Amino acid sequence: MGISGLLPLLEPIKKNKHLRDYAGMRVAVDTYVWLHRAAFGCAMDLGLGKKTTAYVSFCMKRVALLRQFGITPVLVFDGGCLPMKSHTERERRLRRQEAKKKAHEELLKGDTSKAMEMFQQCVNITPNMALELIKALRKEKIEFIVAPYEADAQLAYLEKIGKVDAVLTEDSDLLVFGCQRVLLKLDANGSVVEINARDFPHVPCMKRGWTFAKFRQACILSGCDYLPSLKGVGIKKAFDTLNSSSSIERTLKTWRTFGFSIKAPKMRDGYETAFKEAELTFLYQRVYDPDKKRLVHLNEPILSDLDFMEDLCKFLGRDLEPSVAEGIAIGELNPYTLRPYHPDDDFFYEDLDAKDDEATRHHPIKPTPVPHVPKDLSASARILQVSTTANLTGQYTTKSSDSTSKFFSQPEKPTIDVDEHVYSSSFPITKNDLELKAAEPSPIASLSRFRSTSINPSDDFSYHSTVLKSKAHAVDSNNVSPVRLTPVIPPRPAMHLLKRSVTEMDSFSYEHVQIRKETTDGNKTDRENSSPANVAVESWVTEEASVKIHLESARYMEQTNPHQHRPYKPPAVMPKTKAVFGSAFNGLSTFRSSSASEQHVYQGGDNSSSLKPKKARPAPSLPKKRLGAGRPTNLIPITAFFGK
DNA sequence: CCGTGCACTATAT
DNA sequence: TAGTGCACGG
Ligand SMILES: [Mn+2]
Numbered sequence: 001m002g003i004s005g006l007l008p009l010l011e012p013i014k015k016n017k018h019l020r021d022y023a024g025m026r027v028a029v030d031t032y033v034w035l036h037r038a039a040f041g042c043a044m045d046l047g048l049g050k051k052t053t054a055y056v057s058f059c060m061k062r063v064a065l066l067r068q069f070g071i072t073p074v075l076v077f078d079g080g081c082l083p084m085k086s087h088t089e090r091e092r093r094l095r096r097q098e099a100k101k102k103a104h105e106e107l108l109k110g111d112t113s114k115a116m117e118m119f120q121q122c123v124n125i126t127p128n129m130a131l132e133l134i135k136a137l138r139k140e141k142i143e144f145i146v147a148p149y150e151a152d153a154q155l156a157y158l159e160k161i162g163k164v165d166a167v168l169t170e171d172s173d174l175l176v177f178g179c180q181r182v183l184l185k186l187d188a189n190g191s192v193v194e195i196n197a198r199d200f201p202h203v204p205c206m207k208r209g210w211t212f213a214k215f216r217q218a219c220i221l222s223g224c225d226y227l228p229s230l231k232g233v234g235i236k237k238a239f240d241t242l243n244s245s246s247s248i249e250r251t252l253k254t255w256r257t258f259g260f261s262i263k264a265p266k267m268r269d270g271y272e273t274a275f276k277e278a279e280l281t282f283l284y285q286r287v288y289d290p291d292k293k294r295l296v297h298l299n300e301p302i303l304s305d306l307d308f309m310e311d312l313c314k315f316l317g318r319d320l321e322p323s324v325a326e327g328i329a330i331g332e333l334n335p336y337t338l339r340p341y342h343p344d345d346d347f348f349y350e351d352l353d354a355k356d357d358e359a360t361r362h363h364p365i366k367p368t369p370v371p372h373v374p375k376d377l378s379a380s381a382r383i384l385q386v387s388t389t390a391n392l393t394g395q396y397t398t399k400s401s402d403s404t405s406k407f408f409s410q411p412e413k414p415t416i417d418v419d420e421h422v423y424s425s426s427f428p429i430t431k432n433d434l435e436l437k438a439a440e441p442s443p444i445a446s447l448s449r450f451r452s453t454s455i456n457p458s459d460d461f462s463y464h465s466t467v468l469k470s471k472a473h474a475v476d477s478n479n480v481s482p483v484r485l486t487p488v489i490p491p492r493p494a495m496h497l498l499k500r501s502v503t504e505m506d507s508f509s510y511e512h513v514q515i516r517k518e519t520t521d522g523n524k525t526d527r528e529n530s531s532p533a534n535v536a537v538e539s540w541v542t543e544e545a546s547v548k549i550h551l552e553s554a555r556y557m558e559q560t561n562p563h564q565h566r567p568y569k570p571p572a573v574m575p576k577t578k579a580v581f582g583s584a585f586n587g588l589s590t591f592r593s594s595s596a597s598e599q600h601v602y603q604g605g606d607n608s609s610s611l612k613p614k615k616a617r618p619a620p621s622l623p624k625k626r627l628g629a630g631r632p633t634n635l636i637p638i639t640a641f642f643g644k
Numbered sequence: 645c646c647g648t649g650c651a652c653t654a655t656a657t
Numbered sequence: 658t659a660g661t662g663c664a665c666g667g
Contacts, residue, residue, distance in 0.1 A: 002658065005648095033655090033658075041656035058656070120655085170655095170658055185659090232666095234648050263667095646667090653661075 002172040003219045005235030007184070010175075013199035017183075019190035022166060023070030027183070028158045030151055030169035031075045031144075032125060034059045035133065039123040047103055047119035055129065056136050062186075063142055066168075069190060074164055075137060075144040077130045078151040079328060079335035082281075084314045085225065096122040126346040127334045134331040145288060145329050149317040152177050153285040153298050160298070163290065168192070176219045176282050177298065178212065205239040216282055218242040226278040226315065230265040237265075248275070277315050280308060286317040288329045294322040 007014075038058030045052040059075075066073045081089050103118035130146070137144050147154035155167045156177035166181035167174055174182045175197060183192045200206050200215060222238035223229030229238070245251040252272050255264040284297040284305070297316070301309060309316070320328070320338075327333035334341045 004659090007659080036658080037655045039656085040654090043656090054656090123655095172659090229648095232648070236647060648665085648667105650663085650665100651661100654659085 001223075001225050003176060003222060003224055003235070005222065006172040006175070006219060007195075009205065009235055009239070010195055010203060012204065013195060013202050015194045015196070017192050017194045019066060019069035019071060019186075019192060022183075025165040026072040026074060026163065027066060028074045028076050028155045028164040028167045029062075029066075030155055030167070030171060030174070031059070031077050031130070031133070032151060033170045034062050035125045035129060036123065039125060039129070040120050043119040043123045044116055047100060047122060053132050056133050059133050060136055060140070063137075063140070065188070065190060073142060074158065075133075075142065076151045076154050076158065077134070077144065077146040077331075078125075079147040079149050079154075080317070081336075082149055082285075082315060082317055084281075088225070093124075096124055127336060128341060128343060128346050131331065131341050138331075144331065145290060146331055146335060148286055148288050148295055148320060148325055148328055148335060150285060154287045155179065157287040157289070157296075157298050161289070161291075166194075173225065176216055176224065177285075178282075205236075205243065210242075214242050216279065217248045220275060220278045220282070221248070224278060224282075226281050227271075227274050230267065230271065233265050276308060277312065280305060280312060281315040284309065284316050286319065288325055290329065293326050293329075295320055295325045 035055060038055035039046060041058065042052045042054040045054070063073055063075070099118050099122035103115045103122065106112075106115035106118055134144060134146075145154060145158070152169075152171060152173050155169065155174060156179045158164045159167055159179055159181070166183050167179050168183040168186060170184055175195065178197075180197045182195045182197075184195065185191075185193045197212075200210065206215065218238045218241070220227055221229065221233060221241060222235045223233070233241075241251060242248065249272070252267070252275065254262075256267045256272070258264070259267060283299050284301055286295045287298050288294075289296045295317075313319075324333060324338055328335045328338070332341075333339060334345050337345050339345075
């Protein structure tokens with residue numbers, strides 16, 4: 001949406017420019033715009049689920065265009081969606097699904113061009129598509145950042161802290177987020193339109209006494225993504241209103257109180273509150289700071305606003321533990337799942353809202369292609385993951401290069417024990433092949449959708465991340481309920497230590513978490529993590545089975561920031577299920593002391609950011625003494641071992 | 645006349 | 658996302 005009518009309003013200050021005018025500058029790019037356009041070219045393939053990366057080349061052409069004129073591009077990707085926008089997201093999703101249906105109908109009729117048109121209308125940019133582009137960017141050593149939430153705020157922040165000189169987008173919202181130089185309407189020749197916020201005073205309707213806050217309020221009043229406008233209020237009335245108003249609060253109060261006697265827009269219930277929230281969202285949405293390597297607010301909250309900011313995660317995005325935030329930013333973690341990217345994730349988040357939607361809940365739509373399942377199942381052991389509630393009935397299909405088979409999952413009792421899972425008839429995995437490795441509260445459980453998702457109704461956590469070891473790898477395609485099997489650990493040659501699952505459900509925090517990563521070729525890396533937010537110990541993952549991770553110790557947070565931390569409660573014991581825990585997994589179900597022989601000396605951090613210029617980061621120190629005897633009493637030794 | 649609100653369109657090769 | 662054109666109401 002953006003702010004409709006804002007760009008025409010700013011017409012007087014728009015300047016026609018060319019990319020060469022920005023030679024030597026760094027420009028942040030709202031990459032979604034490019035991806036969306038690029039996807040048009042291969043909409044058919046995307047809609048049919050064929051593998052294409054045609055959209056990557058369009059984007060890379062644009063990258064080349066910027067570089068041709070001496071510009072250093074920094075591509076910024078959208079991250080997870082803010083819960084408050086999920087309504088909008090769902091509407092779009094439903095539209096796309098309708099368009100897709102029509103497209104298939106047209107295809108059956110034989111009207112290819114009509115089908116194309118419909119496919120174009122349902123193009124959706126998935127995190128994995130973004131990842132394809134990211135891979136290309138890495139090869140070309142182009143800088144990029146994946147925003148934790150909206151790219152808009154991230155773009156504005158990069159300009160604010162001086163990482164870039166201008167922002168390239170098609171979205172008028174960028175101005176409301178406080179961008180100074182916004183570049184719009186780039187064409188293939190390099191022509192652009194610049195709108196510079198310092199020219200605002202030259203806009204007729206912002207002549208006298210306008211502050212940026214006033215501008216932002218006018219935009220919100222006219223209707224924005226976070227708050228639809230009052231009936232009859234558009235861009236003109238919004239700006240007129242602020243021109244003759246001492247403060248928006250007063251004006252709104254007047255409208256509400258005397259609305260019946262004077263001609264004024266009819267106020268909706270809760271409009272004032274919603275207005276304030278919209279304001280706070282434009283001001284303080286969470287973004288990633290590439291230097292601090294953690295989430296920060298777009299602007300430093302002023303004291304009077306802090307009062308309003310409790311419990312505003314819906315609008316600002318919830319805080320993420322630094323290493324998760326970093327993982328997202330550098331393209332290692334999917335911003336929706338907070339886990340390493342995996343092809344299945346696209347279906348996963350497509351299904352997120354379907355879960356809330358009665359209509360789709362009972363009419364599962366999708367035949368989901370499932371990744372390769374090797375013929376010889378014993379050949380490749382994979383870790384599987386189960387999320388479950390009641391009623392598991394569904395069909396999933398697996399495809400391998402030479403055969404296609406269908407599998408049926410069996411109805412599940414509302415209350416079940418994990419090791420009673422049976423994955424069906426012809427499916428070659430029996431319950432004996434599944435070994436429960438660990439279960440943890442879902443990182444997305446706190447987004448409310450999965451709150452009720454649990455194996456036992458009495459459990460107050462979800463088994464989204466219940467980890468099973470199996471000899472194959474499968475996905476519950478309909479995923480209407482519940483059981484969903486996705487690989488936790490996609491094998492990749494690169495070694496990364498990734499952390500995920502920071503949930504609001506965690507009742508504890510750590511100040512220091514020391515981790516050692518050890519690979520088969522004998523490399524060891526230690527890293528100390530000072531995490532201000534919640535940390536779930538059992539949530540460390542590694543991408544390679546051959547990498548051992550030792551969580552050396554952790555110290556509970558002592559000082560408590562009411563906005564970020566909650567008072568310490570002892571960590572919950574692992575879920576009580578009848579499941580069998582793997583022997584290699586002892587460290588997860590209960591904390592136990594690490595022995596001296598398991599301690600290693602720090603050899604260097606492995607932090608890297610795609611964003612340059614890099615700042616040399618002081619190597620984190622791991623004082624050995626802290627690990628040995630005489631450690632502080634609040635230091636809890638932990639050993640966790642992942643791997644085969 | 646002006647402004648709003650809606651339906652409809654384009655975005656790539 | 659944006660732009661267009663058109664009907665409506667003040
Ligand atoms: Mn926007």
